[in-house]
Amino acid sequence: xxxxxxxxxxxxxxxxxxxxxxxxxxxxxxxxxxxxxxxxxxxxxxxxxxxxxxxxxxxxxxxxxxxxxxxxxxxxxxxxxxxxxxxxxxxxxxxxxxxxxxxxxxxxxxxxxxxxxxxxxxxxxxxxxxxxxxxxxxxxxxxxxxxxxxxxxxxxxxxxxxxxxxxxxxxxxxxxxxxxxxxxxxxxxxxxxxxxxxxxxxxxxxxxxxxxxxxxxxxxxx
Amino acid sequence: xxxxxxxxxxxxxxxxxxxxxxxxxxxxxxxxxxxxxxxxxxxxxxxxxxxxxxxxxxxxxxxxxxxxxxxxxxxxxxxxxxxxxxxxxxxxxxxxxxxxxxxxxxxxxxxxxxxxxxxxxxxxxxxxxxxxxxxxxxxxxxxxxxxxxxxxxxxxxxxxxxxxxxxxxxxxxxxxxxxxxxxxxxxxxxxxxxxxxxxxxxxxxxxx
Numbered sequence: 001x002x003x004x005x006x007x008x009x010x011x012x013x014x015x016x017x018x019x020x021x022x023x024x025x026x027x028x029x030x031x032x033x034x035x036x037x038x039x040x041x042x043x044x045x046x047x048x049x050x051x052x053x054x055x056x057x058x059x060x061x062x063x064x065x066x067x068x069x070x071x072x073x074x075x076x077x078x079x080x081x082x083x084x085x086x087x088x089x090x091x092x093x094x095x096x097x098x099x100x101x102x103x104x105x106x107x108x109x110x111x112x113x114x115x116x117x118x119x120x121x122x123x124x125x126x127x128x129x130x131x132x133x134x135x136x137x138x139x140x141x142x143x144x145x146x147x148x149x150x151x152x153x154x155x156x157x158x159x160x161x162x163x164x165x166x167x168x169x170x171x172x173x174x175x176x177x178x179x180x181x182x183x184x185x186x187x188x189x190x191x192x193x194x195x196x197x198x199x200x201x202x203x204x205x206x207x208x209x210x211x212x213x214x215x216x217x218x219x220x221x222x
Numbered sequence: 223x224x225x226x227x228x229x230x231x232x233x234x235x236x237x238x239x240x241x242x243x244x245x246x247x248x249x250x251x252x253x254x255x256x257x258x259x260x261x262x263x264x265x266x267x268x269x270x271x272x273x274x275x276x277x278x279x280x281x282x283x284x285x286x287x288x289x290x291x292x293x294x295x296x297x298x299x300x301x302x303x304x305x306x307x308x309x310x311x312x313x314x315x316x317x318x319x320x321x322x323x324x325x326x327x328x329x330x331x332x333x334x335x336x337x338x339x340x341x342x343x344x345x346x347x348x349x350x351x352x353x354x355x356x357x358x359x360x361x362x363x364x365x366x367x368x369x370x371x372x373x374x375x376x377x378x379x380x381x382x383x384x385x386x387x388x389x390x391x392x393x394x395x396x397x398x399x400x401x402x403x404x405x406x407x408x409x410x411x412x413x414x415x416x417x418x419x420x421x422x423x424x425x426x427x428x429x430x
Contacts, residue, residue: 003395010400012421019400040292083297097231103397104374106231148406149277150291153226157294161232172406179412179419188422195424 014100015079020187021063022048022080023194027205034087034169041088048096050078073196087163094163103167110159124163182215224372225279234377236405237362239392249295250286252389256281258300262397263348271381273389274298278359295362299382300372302353306344308379314343327387357380369394 001009022044024032030043044065050057050073057073064070065083080100085173087094096108157163193201224230227424239348242248248281258272261280275281275288276296318339331339359372360382383394395401408416 003401007396007400010419011398011401013399013403013419016422036283077424099374100235101398102374103399103402104231104233106374108230110230115248146287149226153291153296154363155296156225156230157363159365161363164234168406175403175406175408175412179408179415184423190421194405194422 008206009126010102012035013178014103015081016178017103018080018083018098019191020099020174020178021085021170022056022083023191025207026065027190027194027203032170034166034173036169037089040090040166041086044083045095046084048083049080050074051080052076055082071195074195076217077199087166089162089166092159092162094159096163098167103161108163110158111158138140140168172212177212180215184209186211207215225361225370230370230372231374232261232370233374235371235383235394236396236397236401237367237369237392241364242391246286246290249390250284253284253289253297256385256389257284258302260397261302261304261353263345269303271299271385273385274300274357276359276361279355293363293365295364296364297360299358299360299378299385300380303356304344304348304351305354306347310347311343312345313339317351318343352353352363353389354406358387 021032021222025043030041031039032042033039043061043063045063047058047060048070048186049059050070055076055078057078058066059067059070061067082097082099084095084097085097092110094108097106098104098132099106177183186208190203192204224232227322251275256272259270259331261267261270262424272282273284274297275284276298278288279298279300286295291295319336322335322339323329323331356378358375358378360369361372362369369386371379379396384398386394404420
């Protein structure tokens with residue numbers, strides 16, 4: 001099988017991953033963890049799109065994944081195609097849309113809390129007039145401008161890389177569960193119960209967490 | 223300039239292959255060779271892609287200082303394309319057809335004449351217009367072996383990959399659930415399950 005065929009044949013894993021993130025963020029009340037990162041805030045916000053074939057459901061709102069329509073879509077066999085996600089990691093607040101089929105990020109904003117006050121993404125950037133607009137010129141920007149633009153770029157890339165590492169760690173944990181005996185033993189049954197969303201059915205998050213930690217090597221998570 | 227400011231929307235590509243020792247010098251030669259050459263109205267090409275400085279689409283003289291940002295290779299991927307608005311083309315074509323027929327004293331154009339006339343009209347219009355331009359930032363983290371391409375357009379990604387792989391002696395693999403799993407590494411047991419993995423059926427739907 002060619003690489004492109006293999007890529008296409010495993011697109012569904014991205015949707016299952018997004019479903020798993022949704023499930024765990026709800027089960028653990030918006031706090032996830034990885035061994036490398038410890039605990040961090042993680043929840044779906046603003047928008048979720050679920051689909052199966054040509055059937056598409058888009059839900060918008062402060063907490064779209066919590067709506068009855070979202071669970072009903074799952075029950076009808078749809079899986080999340082993309083979702084707006086909020087991550088709160090140390091002093092960084094990040095919002096983005098995760099596209100399940102490609103794992104691409106869009107609209108990533110890197111708002112940070114610095115010196116005790118919330119600052120918008122780009123606060124460390126030089127003034128706009130230093131960066132653009134693009135001009136026809138033979139010589140490069142003055143050294144001060146260039147250094148400031150470079151610094152801003154490194155800062156953005158550093159924070160982007162931190163987020164990517166977090167998502168990779170979550171994906172690695174998901175794969176460990178998905179490709180091991182844990183999936184059939186307790187993850188899939190719990191996921192189905194959660195999807196069914198029957199009123200009065202309590203999900204035992206502590207028992208799930210304990211089994212999960214054991215399956216992932218007994219390391220303390222959450 | 224999404225790489226430099228504003229919110230970030232991008233696709234990742236994993237870089238496969240070893241970089242030669244003289245990578246920076248070789249790369250600069252290859253990058254300069256494939257720097258964007260703006261389209262001219264008289265030439266055959268209707269579309270062309272090439273490199274420009276990141277964030278500066280008109281900066282086509284590329285030097286080490288505006289490409290290498292420490293461990294990053296930063297470039298703009300610029301594509302120029304002639305786009306003639308349909309109504310304008312139709313109106314000018316109508317005029318040209320009428321003038322041609324009057325000159326020849328005929329009532330109808332052959333298919334070949336029509337095609338040639340269309341090309342002449344398009345060339346004339348191109349002299350009055352500017353090509354449409356799109357620029358996408360690209361940032362290659364050499365340490366991580368990751369290219370971040372700040373667009374999610376599959377067409378632009380395909381064009382970029384073609385140019386990139388002509389320029390650098392490495393292979394680009396698009397990120398996807400499959401390729402990320404391979405990059406993170408699976409155990410033998412996981413690989414066996416992975417090869418035969420089928421979708422989880424939640425068992426209650428009728429669409430999946």
